[in-house]
Amino acid sequence: MSKVLHQFLQDNLNDLKEKGLYNEIDPVEGPNGAKIKIRGQELINLSSNNYLGLATNEHLKEVAKKAIDHYGVGAGAVRTINGTLDVHVKLEEKLAEFKGTEAAIAYQSGFNCNMAAISAVMDKNDAILSDELNHASIIDGCRLSKAKIIRVKHSDMEDLRVKAKEATESGQYNKVMVITDGVFSMDGDVAKLPEIVEIAKEYDLITYVDDAHGSGVMGKGKGTVKHFGLEKEVDFQIGTLSKAIGVVGGYVAGSQDLIDLLKVRSRPFLFSTALTPGDTVAITEAIQMLLDSTELHDKLWDNGDYLKAGLKKIGFDIGESETPITPVIIGEEKLTQKFSKRLFEEGVYAKSIVFPTVPRGTGRVRNMPTAAHTKEMLDEAIAVYEKVGKELEIIK
Ligand code: PMP
Structure with a gap:
């Protein structure tokens, strides 16, 4: 490999890792539905753009x-x-x-x-x-x-x-x-x-x-x-x-x-x-x-409203979304990534989004409820949010 390229790659990768901005990719082992499997673990999936569940229809x-x-x-x-x-x-x-x-x-x-x-x-x-x-x-x-x-x-x-x-x-x-x-x-x-x-x-x-x-x-x-x-x-x-x-x-x-x-x-x-x-x-x-039919659309909005109400009730800052997209604003980048990692360990896949995708200091875990989620899945996810939020002192 060219020495210049080698140095360039090392400098950039190390810099990103030090700043907590290096994004690890987790392959999904199976369909990208309301539940997914990653590294053998089954998770409630709140991170795909599959709003109407049609990816697996x-x-x-x-x-x-x-x-x-x-x-x-x-x-x-x-x-x-x-x-x-x-x-x-x-x-x-x-x-x-x-x-x-x-x-x-x-x-x-x-x-x-x-x-x-x-x-x-x-x-x-x-x-x-x-x-x-x-x-x-x-x-x-x-x-x-x-x-x-x-x-x-x-x-x-x-x-x-x-x-x-x-x-x-x-x-x-x-x-x-x-x-x-x-x-x-x-x-x-x-x-x-x-x-x-x-x-x-x-x-x-x-x-x-x-x-x-x-x-x-x-x-x-x-x-x-x-x-x-x-x-x-x-x-x-x-x-x-x-x-x-x-x-x-x-x-x-x-x-x-x-x-x-x-x-x-x-x-x-x-x-x-x-x-x-x-x-x-x-x-x-x-x-x-x-x-x-608007059936899937209606289900998506119903699920979005349900998730938002549940997260808000337990004290999270969910921003001002006008759509089913539900960000949970954490702020600091490393804490945002830690939060998302703990959610994963507890069975919820909600990806952290940090700078440069969003401005510095506005790190968030973004939730994308879909028409394919059941209320039981959303209740389970909200309970995990509450547990991890209290543990990391993001909510009281
Ligand atoms: N435009 C906007 C506003 C998007 O959010 C995205 C996807 N993240 C794209 C375009 C790119 O779409 P695709 O994934 O189909 O390439």
């Missing part, structure tokens, strides 16, 4: 298996050569129906999708107003576009208005875009989309909402844009197919022209192999399930 497993029998395991090529299967076209039609738009385009992941979509439309002569808590894939997509990135204070509409005015009136940029997560996954708060859209109209901003954590959760399952009734106002509706939908992939839903352009210009569509047929069919069917 029997019906979706069946349709994926049938698709594999018919099409094989891989799409065989990128979308623009001959990797576009009829099932991809059906998926994109279903996505447009789900999001109330003219058209949609699917990508291999949500991360990929942000890299693809932002850089296909924005360039060095443009500016992007980006909420400071936007997801890493948005930040990377913005960087890739080479547009000027203007950070906006989190959900601060006054800051957005001032910066939108400055950017548009400066005459420096051809286009200005405003980008936000629909639901912010670290605190569970919801973007102020009606105000954002109003400011966008005033300054002719392009609007881009990444609803990775809102689809399946907000708007009776149809997402945060639908929740506010803004399907006609938001230019880019982005989502992942890996969280509430339970499979993998990402998408943009928007006007026919937008999707037509992305199909010829977005690089992961042109240069990376298409979604597998099994995944594609399972995703399409999962969206159909969300269109047909």
